[in-house]
Amino acid sequence: MIFRDLGLFLWPYPRYPQEVLKKIAPLAWFGLILLSIVTIATTAFALFLLLTPNGKDLEGCLTTSMFQVDLCPKKPSYVKIGQISPFLKNAIVVSEDAAFWDHHGIDWVELQNSFETNLKKGRMARGEAPSRNSSPRTSTLALTNP
Helix, strand or coil, rough: HHHHHHHHCCCCCCCCCHHHHHHHHHHHHHHHHHHHHHHHHHHHHHHHHCCCCCHHHHCCEEEECCCEEECCCCCCCCCCCCHCCHHHHHHHHHHCCCCHHHHHHCCCCHHHHHHHHHHHHHHCCCCCHHHHHHHHHHHHHHHHHC
């Protein structure tokens, strides 16, 4: 009887359906948001696992998919990352993003500017995926390596 007095008795009908909905709605929204977050996180993790190469893929020779650059440790043109000058590594980073050392990877100001520009124009007018931008430079280094 205590549930009926509180308006929580749902069968056959609550005494005050609006009050019951007011009590249940925040919990339902919380559950929906939590379920959405868990779903997104699980999907992202699954994609990460599917797209990450395993150690066996990296042991031998491989060819990049975009520019068909052949990477093989047995070739004379192959150079280990430790053998590359730190000045060249920094030059490549700066050529990609001159302010990288100031923002450490994510330039929030430029990200906001890109978002606002894209929103105003209604399309992707500003901003580019880093991999699309860096691939030509990386492949050029790989192809010009003696």
